[in-house]
Amino acid sequence: MPDRLPTSAVSVPAAAAAVVAIAATYVDFLLFAQFGFLGLIQAQGVGGSGLRGVLLAMGCGGVAGSLAAARLFRRSRLRKLLLVSFVVSGAAALLSTMARSAASFAFLAAGIGGSVGILTVTLSASVAVLLDPRRRGFQIGLGTGIAYAVCNVPTLFAGSAWIQAAAAAGACGLGAVATRFLKEPEDPPALPPHARPASGFRAIVVVFLVLVWVDSACFSILEATPNLNRFAWGEPRLQWRNGLVHFLAACAGGWYLDRGGLRGVLALSFLLLAGSAAMVGGAGMGARAAGWLYPAGVSLYSAALVFAPGCLSNRTTLGAAAWRAAILYAVAGWCGSAMGIGMAQDLHAIPGAFLAASLGVVGVCLLFPRVASLATAPRSVPYWAGLGAIGLLSSQLPEEPLLPSRRSSSPEGGRELGREVYIREGCIHCHSQYIRPGSRDEEWWGPAQPPLDRKEEIPPLIGNRRQGPDLLRVGNRRSPEWNRLHLIDPRSLVPESRMPSYAHLFADGNPCGEALIAYLEELGASTREDRAAAAIRWLPAPESRPADPATGAKLFAESCAQCHGVSGHGDGPLAKLVGSPPPSDLTRSSWGAGTTEEAAGRLIVLARIIKFGIPGTTMAGHETLEDSKILGLAAYVARLSTQGSEPMRAP
Incomplete structure (x- = not known):
């Protein structure tokens, strides 16, 4: 029944x-x-x-x-x-x-x-x-x-x-x-x-x-x-x-x-x-x-x-x-x-x-x-x-999650879309856009900006977490090519990165990846001269001493070899992907040449490049490294320029 x-x-x-x-x-x-x-x-x-x-x-x-x-x-x-x-x-x-x-x-x-x-x-x-x-x-x-x-x-x-x-x-x-x-029913009424x-x-x-x-x-x-x-x-x-x-x-x-x-x-x-x-x-x-x-x-x-x-x-x-x-x-x-x-x-x-x-x-x-x-x-x-x-x-069913609605091909439209992608992908959960005045933030990330100015944004992206670096001035510190490689395969550039890959943003026909890069490039664009001036003024702390050669070799293998190659010849696995100009052949440079005084001066210039990068290229800075490690890495690169293709081996 x-x-x-x-x-x-x-x-x-x-x-x-x-x-x-x-x-x-x-x-x-x-x-x-x-x-x-x-x-x-x-x-x-x-x-x-x-x-x-x-x-x-x-x-x-x-x-x-x-x-x-x-x-x-x-x-x-x-x-x-x-x-x-x-x-x-x-x-x-x-x-x-x-x-x-x-x-x-x-x-x-x-x-x-x-x-x-x-x-x-x-x-x-x-x-x-x-x-x-x-x-x-x-x-x-x-x-x-x-x-x-x-x-x-x-x-x-x-x-x-x-x-x-x-x-x-x-x-x-x-x-x-x-x-x-x-x-569980017992009676069957209608x-x-x-x-x-x-x-x-x-x-x-x-x-x-x-x-x-x-x-x-x-x-x-x-x-x-x-x-x-x-x-x-x-x-x-x-x-x-x-x-x-x-x-x-x-x-x-x-x-x-x-x-x-x-x-x-x-x-x-x-x-x-x-x-x-x-x-x-x-x-x-x-x-x-x-x-x-x-x-x-x-x-x-x-x-x-x-x-x-x-x-x-x-x-x-x-x-x-x-x-x-x-x-x-x-x-x-x-x-x-x-x-x-x-x-x-x-x-x-x-x-x-x-x-x-x-x-x-x-x-x-x-x-x-x-x-x-x-x-x-x-x-x-x-x-x-x-x-x-x-x-x-x-x-x-769509091949990608819903994309933000603005897909303008104009630069302004691309940056606006990029900001929407930044919000949709949850970048704010790990990256702030606020440089704290009077702190090392200004040395690492660039000039500070009063937070009152940021409150006018809709929605504001000041953020309150820093599992990754602050991005308010990222356009001064990272090139579009570097950002593209990092979004597609974060650990190819930063081995210790916990950031997930966003390769899906760069799939065929998807404008979101390039729009996000355009938005990141714009962040800090108005302060490039201030950033460059700060880099020229920088000097390592007087008490800093270069890290030992073994540490310099290890740092080079972790942070530089991806582009410059293990031996410094500019033939790393990412060398063909970074665009123009290609990574330098460090064995043909003259960082370690000249008198002792000249070599010391060149070492400081090299340390500045390592710390702040080179604007307009994919050479990214290593802002948060301690001064002693910056100097140790500079000493290792200078040694490569005098020893050719015989790099020191990291333990």
């Missing part, structure tokens, strides 16, 4: 456990699967076809997991399916922090997508079992609102991908514990009257497809455009605001769903998201309004997305609800996300014609839903829906 969706009362602990499970699923998806996981991939320099393969693996895993959940769904397996899926999702989040290759990320992405697919289908198909039928919508809204509020806590929202992975794993752990307290909507299933799927499409496009554009992002969630206070708006909108939407307002919730959600989409290209009051409308619209339809599958047809079995949930999430959820991201990637805007057409489609589906009823559809529909979803995913 088929299982019927019950209306019997559910205990408070069991309902609370179901709310926790819903919240945990959304936290895992929103904070990690949709956001943090991409950060981990970017940190390892995976891009191009590798990134496309990872995203496709997640999408295919999500579609397959959704259909598998419907196939496996039974009332007696409900807890087991949820428990296993939570455990797999949490484990995948933790393992992702240790992945290094595109293949390992693709494997984990498939697991993440599959487990999320099983969680979402199983939960939404069984809400009638798990929740109090009199307050089902509100309880779904409560779980959804809690998840969005948690994800907007600034520590998590703006945290590193590792923090987000740990938080997602913790949420999955709570979800796994909650499965122990979920209710659906309550308000859960028998007049809406046709196909019409509802189309409406959700449009909603997810617009949502994904809006999010991608807002996230990638700093001038819009600062009105949406660019500051902690806005993140707290968004969390509150999400929570209130989700609870209000759930309350209205309990009163038979599914179509009303979907209509209002579309109007809010469409209004946000119409305003994302603006600024001022329009962009500020979008910052309020967007979270409200997202939370409304997110609550409805969990509520709807069990209420789309008069067929009241749990199995029927599971198949409807599978089709809904495969087509509307996974494909809608891919198509929205693809639109933002290609157009960097949501066209007005698309919004107008969407309004017509949503209006027809909500006003005349029975025209598209699927109550008598053949059983093969889920499989065709799954195949169609996979096909749409493979055609719509």
Whole structure:
């Protein structure tokens, strides 16, 4: 006998456990699967076809997991399916922090997508079992609102991908514990009257497809455009605001769903998201309004997305609800996300014609839903829906994460795009742009600048962390060629660097790498003469003594041989990549020639070059080296010029 969706009362602990499970699923998806996981991939320099393969693996895993959940769904397996899926999702989040290759990320992405697919289908198909039928919508809204509020806590929202992975794993752990307290139904009564909507299933799927499409496009554009992002969630206070708006909108939407307002919730959600989409290209009051409308619209339809599958047809079995949930999430959820991201990637805007057409489609589906009823559809529909979803995913997924919207080829446009790339790639998390007056910062990085001047920037990039050097004057210290090599392969120039590779920014057709270099070149451009004057004035501390020859040889091998070669002939592994002029053949120089007094003077000049570099070339300075090491390295180079190709060997 088929299982019927019950209306019997559910205990408070069991309902609370179901709310926790819903919240945990959304936290895992929103904070990690949709956001943090991409950060981990970017940190390892995976891009191009590798990134496309990872995203496709997640999408295919999500579609397959959704259909598998419907196939496996039974009332007696409900807890087991949820428990296993939570455990797999949490484990995948933790393992992702240790992945290094595109293949390992693709494997984990498939697991993440599959487990999320099983969680979402199983939960939404069984809400009638798990929740109090009199307050089902509100309880779904409560779980959804809690998840969005948690994800907007600034520590998590703006945290590193590792923090987000740990938080997602913790949420999955709570979800796994909650499965122990979920209710298993005993009685099989029919659906309550308000859960028998007049809406046709196909019409509802189309409406959700449009909603997810617009949502994904809006999010991608807002996230990638700093001038819009600062009105949406660019500051902690806005993140707290968004969390509150999400929570209130989700609870209000759930309350209205309990009163038979599914179509009303979907209509209002579309109007809010469409209004946000119409305003994302603006600024001022329009962009500020979008910052309020967007979270409200997202939370409304997110609550409805969990509520709807069990209420789309008069067929009241749990199995029927599971198949409807599978089709809904495969087509509307996974494909809608891919198509929205693809639109933002290609157009960097949501066209007005698309919004107008969407309004017509949503209006027809909500006003005349029975025209598209699927109550008598053949059983093969889920499989065709799954195949169609996979096909749409493979055609719509971008080869790179969404790029900032400004792609002007002019120098000004390139620098503006470069600044957006600097913000999007998280450079501010490791590099400051603030030289402290009266400190060694001025010797190392260049002239100071009052911080009040920097506050006029939107957003300000002063920064508060220094895991890497300050970049306020980097244009004075590093050439474009050096910056390019360092971004592509940091450890080829700085062996001890912890910076990830950003080679994906330089893939064919991607303007972001060169735009970032243009932005870095501009930093400090107005103070080049001051920097040059400071270099000429520099002298080593009087008490400094050159490091011993062995230390000089070791420093040369670590810091100079990449370009100048082990023997100093200018034939290092990077010599052909640094452009013009090529690295000097140090064995043909005359640094050690002349009288003792002349040699000492040349040694100071050489030490200045080693410390500050040579402007206009890829010869970079070694600003933070101690004076004794600078002198020791200079002495070693001078010795190369007198001994030809017989360098001292580093121990």
